[in-house]
Amino acid sequence: MTLPQTHIAQMSPYALADLSAPRGKPLISLSQNESLRPPSPMAIEAAARAMSTSMLYPDPDWTGLRNALADRHEIDPEGILCGSGSLDLIGCLARVFAGPERAVLAPAHAYPFFRTAAQVANARFDTAREEDTVVSVDSLLGAVRSDTGLVFVANPGNPTGTRIPKSELSRLREGLRPDILLVIDEAYGEFADHLGERCFDLVQRGNTVVSRTFSKAYGMAGFRVGWGLFPPAIATETRKVMNPNNIPAVAQVVATAAVQDAAYMRDTCEMTASLRDKSAAELRKAGFDLSPSFTNFLLLNLGSAEKARQADEALRAEGVFLRPQSGAGLPNALRMTIGSSETTDSAVTILKQWKQEEQT
């Protein structure tokens, strides 16, 4: 067999959620931070209409979608690039701006795909300590080395669920050398938008990209649409490695209609936050330790890797799948997506029962 390049041979495949329900049990997945409800009815109607033109290639410039996003966020459509999910944009940015002589830096409990993107680019992946699962700008700045080329920060973070204020991101940008590219991944940004701290203006400082996705608040994980605001020179280089025609025509139409129905998306965020806060309060009352969450999931610290394994097993026995977090350096933790009230309540009930049995 022809051998792959050494740095690819040394990689493990990216680990997606293990969803193998026990026989006879329904599968309840609270493991991938998907939305608790489908996309806006307006988006679904738009999809049905767009199907009849599917013999044509999609718009390679995502014109309708870019314009809708630019109107919604009051940003320049020229600075927007869209990806097949924000994973696509993260991967492209790493391929262009990281490599054997340009290392990638991220917080210790960052979204694991940042590491994968660095590995594919054959770049060293460095991490910076966090304070109680909160990104520390001081430790990120302290971890910068002479060959650091790219810094990824998800805000709010996954799997931590925590966030840092815009003033801290601004301090990070100011403290980084101007030649280092800072990528602020706001996959969960819509869940924190009510705080009034949008970061798109940081892009004007140069060498800063802000990315978002339709997979979370818009309930469109299956359509694979992500986007980012880029400085012009960074956008030009990134486009060189992007797959042309990367977003199916139907997905572009659905995303455009979804952006135009902002009220539905905000409603999804409010429903999610209210169920999240109610579940967190119940779990805390039952004795669980949880990080504060600004997202559509909760991070439970079970105190030890063994306890996390036991709680996970109790849930899986009932067909309920959370996500263990050893891949993000948190072996004591389980991440629970806020699903429908029915599925979320069943997870909370099983966890409370497990806790009670464990304490007796």
Ligand SMILES: Cc1ncc(COP(=O)(O)O)c(C=O)c1O
């Ligand atoms: C922080 C973060 N970034 C990016 C993504 C990728 O999202 P997508 O490729 O679906 O846009 C996720 C998905 O879970 C995420 O949690």
